Amino acid sequence: MISKENYKVNSNGYYGKFGGAYVPEMLLPNILELQENYLEITSRPSFKKEFDYLLKDYVGRPTPLYLAQRMSEKYQAQIFLKREDLCHTGAHKVNNTIGQILLAKVLNKKKIIAETGAGQHGVATATVCALMGMECIIYMGAVDMVRQRPNVERMKILGAEIRAAESGSKTLKDATNEAMRHWINHPTDTHYIIGSVVGPHPYPDLVARFQSVISEEIKYQLIAQIGKDYPDMVIACVGGGSNAAGAFYHYLDRPEVQLIAAEAAGLGIDNKKSAATTFLGSEGILHGSKTLLMQTADGQVTEPYSISAGLDYPGIGPIHAHLFDSGRAHFCAVTDEEAMHAGIGLSRLEGIIPAIETAHAISALDKIEVKDKIVVINVSGRGDKDLDTYISWGKY
Numbered sequence: 001m002i003s004k005e006n007y008k009v010n011s012n013g014y015y016g017k018f019g020g021a022y023v024p025e026m027l028l029p030n031i032l033e034l035q036e037n038y039l040e041i042t043s044r045p046s047f048k049k050e051f052d053y054l055l056k057d058y059v060g061r062p063t064p065l066y067l068a069q070r071m072s073e074k075y076q077a078q079i080f081l082k083r084e085d086l087c088h089t090g091a092h093k094v095n096n097t098i099g100q101i102l103l104a105k106v107l108n109k110k111k112i113i114a115e116t117g118a119g120q121h122g123v124a125t126a127t128v129c130a131l132m133g134m135e136c137i138i139y140m141g142a143v144d145m146v147r148q149r150p151n152v153e154r155m156k157i158l159g160a161e162i163r164a165a166e167s168g169s170k171t172l173k174d175a176t177n178e179a180m181r182h183w184i185n186h187p188t189d190t191h192y193i194i195g196s197v198v199g200p201h202p203y204p205d206l207v208a209r210f211q212s213v214i215s216e217e218i219k220y221q222l223i224a225q226i227g228k229d230y231p232d233m234v235i236a237c238v239g240g241g242s243n244a245a246g247a248f249y250h251y252l253d254r255p256e257v258q259l260i261a262a263e264a265a266g267l268g269i270d271n272k273k274s275a276a277t278t279f280l281g282s283e284g285i286l287h288g289s290k291t292l293l294m295q296t297a298d299g300q301v302t303e304p305y306s307i308s309a310g311l312d313y314p315g316i317g318p319i320h321a322h323l324f325d326s327g328r329a330h331f332c333a334v335t336d337e338e339a340m341h342a343g344i345g346l347s348r349l350e351g352i353i354p355a356i357e358t359a360h361a362i363s364a365l366d367k368i369e370v371k372d373k374i375v376v377i378n379v380s381g382r383g384d385k386d387l388d389t390y391i392s393w394g395k396y
C-alpha cells in the first residue's frame with residue numbers, strides 16, 4: 001500500500017530524509033536569498049504571465065500528447081507519448097531555464113552562470129540568455145568540451161562564454177565545482193542556473209515546479225482524449241530527474257497512478273561502467289543535497305558511465321531518492337544495448353527518433369507489465385543530437 005504521504009518538498013527543503021542544503025558557508029547568502037524568495041516570486045501573477053507566454057510562443061507549448069497507435073498495438077496497451085522533443089531546442093530543459101532566467105531578472109541579477117556535462121543544459125541556458133540579453137558563462141569540463149564539440153559551438157553561436165574546467169577528471173563534477181566557486185566570488189550580481197532537480201534546496205523544488213507544466217498539460221490532454229485526467233502509469237527516464245519530476249509532479253499524491261523511472265545501466269549493473277544510482281548507490285551528499293549517489297566505500301564519487309550523455313550522472317535528485325526509498329516509484333535499469341534497440345523501435349513504429357536518454361524510458365515497456373494499461377511516456381528529447389551515437393552503434 002502506498003501511503004497518502006505528501007511526496008513534495010517540506011518547508012525545510014526535505015523529501016523524507018533526502019534533500020536539504022549542504023553548502024559551504026560562503027554560499028549561504030545566495031542560497032538563503034533563493035530560499036526566502038522563490039515561492040513568493042514564482043507565484044506572482046506577473047511572473048506566471050510572462051512564464052506562460054514564453055512557454056507558449058517561444059517554446060511551443062503545450063506539447064502534444066500523442067496516442068501512439070502502432071506502439072499501442074504492439075504492447076496491447078494504450079500508449080500516449082508526451083512530446084517534449086518538440087520543444088524549442090529539442091528537449092524539456094528549456095522549461096526550466098526560462099523559469100530560472102525570469103527569476104534571476106526579478107532578483108535583479110545581471111549575469112548567468114551554469115555548468116554543463118554533455119552541453120544540453122548549457123545550450124538551453126545560452127538560449128534563454130540570448131533571449132533576455134544577459135551575459136552567460138558556461139563551465140564545462142575540458143574533456144567534455146572535446147567530446148561534445150557541436151554543443152560547444154552552439155553555445156558560442158548563441159553568445160555564451162565557455163570556460164574549461166581543467167581540474168580532476170575534467171568532466172561534469174569539476175565544472176560544477178568551478179561554477180560554485182565563481183558564484184561564491186560574485187554573489188550579488190549573478191544567478192546560477194542548475195539544470196536538473198539536484199543541488200541544494202530550493203533548486204530541486206524550483207526546477208520540479210517549472211517542469212511540472214508537463215503533467216499539468218497531460219492532465220487536461222487526457223481528459224480531452226480519454227475522459228479522465230490520469231493514466232495507469234507514467235514512465236520517464238532519470239538522469240538527475242527533472243523531466244521525470246515534471247511528468248510525475250501532479251500524480252505524486254495519486255496512488256492510482258504508477259510511477260516508473262528508467263535509469264541508465266550502461267554496460268550493466270554488475271559492471272563497473274554504469275549509472276544506475278538506485279541499484280548501485282548509497283546515501284551521501286552530492287551537489288549540495290543529501291541523496292543517493294554512486295560512491296566508493298570511503299565516499300569518493302564514482303565516475304558514472306552511460307551511452308547517453310544526459311543520464312551519465314553519479315546521483316539522482318533527492319525527490320527521486322525519496323520516491324525510491326518509499327516505494328512510491330518503481331525504478332528499472334536499462335542497458336545501453338536495450339536503450340539503443342528501443343530507440344530504433346520507436347523510430348520504426350512511430351516515425352519518432354528519440355534522444356537516447358528517452359530511449360531508456362521506452363525500453364521500460366519491455367520490463368514491466370503494461371498489457372491493457374493506459375500509459376504515458378515522457379519523450380524528453382529528440383534524437384538529432386545523438387545521430388553520431390546511433391551511427392557508431394550501427395545496428396539498424
Ligand SMILES: *Cc1c(COP(=O)(O)O)cnc(C)c1O
Pocket residue numbers: 091092093120121195196197237238239240241242243244310311355357358380381382
Ligand atoms: C538532460 C536530458 C535528460 C536527463 O535529465 P533529467 O534532469 O533527468 O530530465 C533526459 N532527456 C534529455 C533529452 C535530456 O536532454
